[in-house]
Amino acid sequence: MSENDKEQQDLHSDEGKERNAWGHIVRGLWRSPLGVLGISITTISITLMVVGLIAEILGLFHNPYSSLFTYLVLPGAMVLGLLLIPLAAYLRRRQWHKYGISRDHLKINLSNHKHRRFLIGLLVLSVINVSILIIIAYEGYHFTDSAFFCGVVCHQVMDPEYTAYQRSPHSRVKCVECHIGPGAQFFVRAKISGLRQVVAVLTDSYRRPIPAPVHELRPARDTCENCHWPEKFAGKKVKTFVSFTNDDQENPETNEIALHIGGHNPVTDKFEGIHWHVSNDVEVYYLATDEKRTNIPRVRVKRADGTEDEFVKADGEEHAAEGEHQEWRRMDCIDCHNRPTHIYDQADERIDFGLLSKRINPKIEGIREDSLKTVTSKYATREEAQEKIGPDLMALQQQRNPDQAKMYEKDIVQAGEYLVEIYLNNVWPETAVDWGTYNSHLGHDLADEGFGCWRCHDEEHENENGDTISQDCALCHDEP
Numbered sequence: 001m002s003e004n005d006k007e008q009q010d011l012h013s014d015e016g017k018e019r020n021a022w023g024h025i026v027r028g029l030w031r032s033p034l035g036v037l038g039i040s041i042t043t044i045s046i047t048l049m050v051v052g053l054i055a056e057i058l059g060l061f062h063n064p065y066s067s068l069f070t071y072l073v074l075p076g077a078m079v080l081g082l083l084l085i086p087l088a089a090y091l092r093r094r095q096w097h098k099y100g101i102s103r104d105h106l107k108i109n110l111s112n113h114k115h116r117r118f119l120i121g122l123l124v125l126s127v128i129n130v131s132i133l134i135i136i137a138y139e140g141y142h143f144t145d146s147a148f149f150c151g152v153v154c155h156q157v158m159d160p161e162y163t164a165y166q167r168s169p170h171s172r173v174k175c176v177e178c179h180i181g182p183g184a185q186f187f188v189r190a191k192i193s194g195l196r197q198v199v200a201v202l203t204d205s206y207r208r209p210i211p212a213p214v215h216e217l218r219p220a221r222d223t224c225e226n227c228h229w230p231e232k233f234a235g236k237k238v239k240t241f242v243s244f245t246n247d248d249q250e251n252p253e254t255n256e257i258a259l260h261i262g263g264h265n266p267v268t269d270k271f272e273g274i275h276w277h278v279s280n281d282v283e284v285y286y287l288a289t290d291e292k293r294t295n296i297p298r299v300r301v302k303r304a305d306g307t308e309d310e311f312v313k314a315d316g317e318e319h320a321a322e323g324e325h326q327e328w329r330r331m332d333c334i335d336c337h338n339r340p341t342h343i344y345d346q347a348d349e350r351i352d353f354g355l356l357s358k359r360i361n362p363k364i365e366g367i368r369e370d371s372l373k374t375v376t377s378k379y380a381t382r383e384e385a386q387e388k389i390g391p392d393l394m395a396l397q398q399q400r401n402p403d404q405a406k407m408y409e410k411d412i413v414q415a416g417e418y419l420v421e422i423y424l425n426n427v428w429p430e431t432a433v434d435w436g437t438y439n440s441h442l443g444h445d446l447a448d449e450g451f452g453c454w455r456c457h458d459e460e461h462e463n464e465n466g467d468t469i470s471q472d473c474a475l476c477h478d479e480p
Contacts, residue, residue: 032092038084045078046129049136056139068153071140075133082129144191150175157201160433161210161342163425170341173227178341179214181223208432213293213338220278220333224340228333230275234261236478244352246369249362252352258478274476277331284331286456293327293335294450299461299469300328311461311469336453338441347376347435350422359418361411365404370396375419376435385423390416 052070055061109115143149151162165171170178180190193216200206236258243253262273271279278284287298299311334340351371354360360367374393379385393416397405405412427434436449444452454471461469473479 032088034084034091035088038081038088041077041081041084045074045081046132049074049078049132053136053139065153067143071136071143075136075140078133145174145176147175154201156430157206160428160431164342164344167425168341168343178223179217181218186218209437211291212438213334217334219330224333230278231264231280233263233265234275237261242352242356244355244368249355249368252356255480257480260476278333285328286331288327288329294455296455299456309463311463313461336441339438342438344426344438345422347372351375354415354418360415361408364397364408364411366397366400367415370400371415371419375423379429381429382424382427385427386420389420389423393419
């Protein structure tokens, strides 16, 4: 007997029984593979969501992918199952018409106790389903907004940023507070953008390293200034710089400077110091012609009295014409504090800190030079670096002075462990993150590479009156 004949026989066998249209629909769902699939998916998903939610509340699960499964995958499966059930019922009725079997129209008669029971049951199940979905959606919203989700779920992609974030001054600030900020509009835009990023991760088409700066980031006035207030007068802040040289590993060179942080001075009623750039009294715009915003040929200033100035570098017109990125941007906090959270170290600074803290024994001749050479060597993977950095440092020391290497063997091993630590905090060969991949615009130590204050303060940006953007040290800090 063919499958269609069996279907017709089953359908006609129902004719002698008292069953209304709703009864045929409900009974037919269990005879439809699609209906059984929908009911099964819905039931299993709801059960697993409840179990997962309880386990999360009790702290039984610590794997990020269990939360991902509970809050994102299972709700999608539940909704899919709920959609399959009416679809299966619709296709079932179409099948009856195909075989020429007439059925009553679907009716709801509240005077019929069977209809009332069915309707009450449907409403109860609907309330339960919607309540579970609302609770899961609420918990899922908080889960996807957590730093744990951003940094751990997309582990390979975000591991460099998450590692730097965990040791930063903003480690207790959620990623979304800076990358999304308040407001439903930006939340929706961020989640839509997130779908594109998920596709890039799944297809392994994301850029390595992740480009910086983030060009879609909201203005700092909408995010940073929810906590920081440039209008508040900060005066000066003393900062100490300590460094060693290869020739003198025991006596550091120390420089102390007083930074003119500035702000609104309550005595003079003027905005002054470094934070003048982001005051309410002026608007500073600049034209960047490269993705990293290191090449700035033109700068505009709008003052409170309505006057405006445009400062153009000698070859500014040429750079502006040839630049890959033509982006006029209003200056804000991120243009100087471009690494406020994801802060990567410089190799020589971390080695100098090791010498200062005695984690690297400064009495070992040549240890600074050998440490710098070892930690900046190219390793294919982080695992390879972890395995080879210590032995490589020991090998260099043995080449330099075998007797010294033997005498300080324990200290060299300790120094190798420290080098592994700073390497793993700053370098990810798999995602093309190396020393100096993400540099800071604070100060002017990296001016030769295009980073820092001297992008504009170079005495070369000139207005029509011949005035230039000054490079006078006293503008930003006292002489060291």
